[in-house]
Amino acid sequence: MQPVPIFLMFLDGVGLGSPDPGINPLAAANLPHLTALLEGRRLLLGLEPFDGALASFRSVDATLGVEGLPESATGQSTLLTGMNVPRIIGTHFGPKPDPRIRAILQDNDLIRRLVEAGFRCRLLNAYPASYFDAIRSGRRLHSAIPLAFDLAGIPLATEEDLIRGDAISADFTGRGWRNRLRYNNIPVLTPNQAGRRMAELALQDDFTVFDYWPTDYAGHFQEMRGAVRLLEMLDRVLGGMIAAMTGTDLTVVITSDHGNIEDLSVRGHTRNPVPAIILGPPAVRKIIAQRMRDLTGFAPAVLELFQIPAASGDQEEGAHAD
Numbered sequence: 472m473q474p475v476p477i478f479l480m481f482l483d484g485v486g487l488g489s490p491d492p493g494i495n496p497l498a499a500a501n502l503p504h505l506t507a508l509l510e511g512r513r514l515l516l517g518l519e520p521f522d523g524a525l526a527s528f529r530s531v532d533a534t535l536g537v538e539g540l541p542e543s544a545t546g547q548s549t550l551l552t553g554m555n556v557p558r559i560i561g562t563h564f565g566p567k568p569d570p571r572i573r574a575i576l577q578d579n580d581l582i583r584r585l586v587e588a589g590f591r592c593r594l595l596n597a598y599p600a601s602y603f604d605a606i607r608s609g610r611r612l613h614s615a616i617p618l619a620f621d622l623a624g625i626p627l628a629t630e631e632d633l634i635r636g637d638a639i640s641a642d643f644t645g646r647g648w649r650n651r652l653r654y655n656n657i658p659v660l661t662p663n664q665a666g667r668r669m670a671e672l673a674l675q676d677d678f679t680v681f682d683y684w685p686t687d688y689a690g691h692f693q694e695m696r697g698a699v700r701l702l703e704m705l706d707r708v709l710g711g712m713i714a715a716m717t718g719t720d721l722t723v724v725i726t727s728d729h730g731n732i733e734d735l736s737v738r739g740h741t742r743n744p745v746p747a748i749i750l751g752p753p754a755v756r757k758i759i760a761q762r763m764r765d766l767t768g769f770a771p772a773v774l775e776l777f778q779i780p781a782a783s784g785d786q787e788e789g790a791h792a793d
C-alpha cells in the first residue's frame with residue numbers, strides 16, 4: 472500500500488462515558504458532524520466497534536493494565552512510541568514527562584523514526600515566544616507530544632507560522648492569542664476555517680499532529696456549560712475538516728490519552744476507554760482500527776502504513792554499517 476498522509480488529531484482527556492447529560496457533556500452537547508460520522512450513534516461507553524461510510528470507531532483501553540488513573544505523559548508517550556510506558560515505569564505519570572519517560576520517548580520516538588525514513592512530519596500547534604523562553608530557562612517542560620517532535624529535530628511552529636497560516640492556535644480560532652497573550656496581529660479563524668486549514672496543512676506532509684489540550688482542562692474545571700460549548704466548537708472544526716478532506720486520501724485519527732471530560736462528577740481523570748475515530752480510505756482505516764485496542768497500537772499501525780520495520784535496533788545498526 473502506498474503511504475498516505477496521516478493526521479493525528481489528539482484530544483487530551485476525552486473518554487467514553489455514561490449517557491447521563493447531567494455529568495457527560497458528550498451526551499449533552501449538540502454534535503451534528505460527529506453524530507453524522509457515527510451514522511446516528513453517540514460517542515458513549517458501550518458503543519460497539521463500527522465501520523461506516525466515512526469513519527471507523529474503536530474503543531481504546533487507556534489503563535494499559537496498570538492500576539490508578541491514567542495520566543498524560545505516560546498516555547501520550549505510549550501513543551507516540553507503541554511502548555507500554557506506564558507498565559515500563561510501573562505507574563501512570565503526568566502531566567509532563569520525567570527523565571524516565573523522556574528516555575523511552577527518545578529511544579522509541581515514532582516521529583524520529585518517520586523522519587529517519589525520509590517522511591515529513593509536522594506538529595500543527597503554534598507556540599508563543601513566551602513558551603520558548605520558558606522552555607529554554609527550564610521553567611517549563613514540553614508535554615510528550617511537542618517533546619517527541621523536539622527529539623526528532625523538528626522545530627515547533629511559532630507566531631510567524633501562525634500569521635502565515637502554516638500553523639494552528641491551541642484554541643483553533645486564534646482568539647486566545649489575541650485576548651490572553653495580547654498578540655494583535657494573529658488572524659482569527661472560525662472553527663470551520665480552522666478545521667479546513669488543518670486538513671489542508673496535513674495534506675502537505677506525511678504525518679501531522681495537532682495537540683488539543685483544552686478538553687482536559689474543561690474536564691478538570693467540571694463546568695458543564697463551558698464543556699458543552701467547547702465540544703460544540705470542536706464539532707464545527709470537525710465539519711470543516713471533513714469538508715476539506717473529501718475527495719483526498721487524507722487519513723485522520725482522532726483519539727485521546729485518558730478519560731476526563733466525559734465525567735464532570737469527578738475532578739480527576741477516569742479509567743474509561745478513550746475513542747479512536749478514524750476517517751479516510753477504508754483500507755487504511757482497517758489497519759489502524761485493527762491495532763488500536765489500547766494506546767500501544769497507534770505507533771505500530773503508522774509504522775506499518777509507512778512500511779517501516781517494527782523493531783528498530785538491528786536494522787539501524789545495519790544501516791550505519793557502510
Ligand SMILES: [Zn+2]
Nearest residue numbers: 484687731740
Ligand atoms: Zn489532566
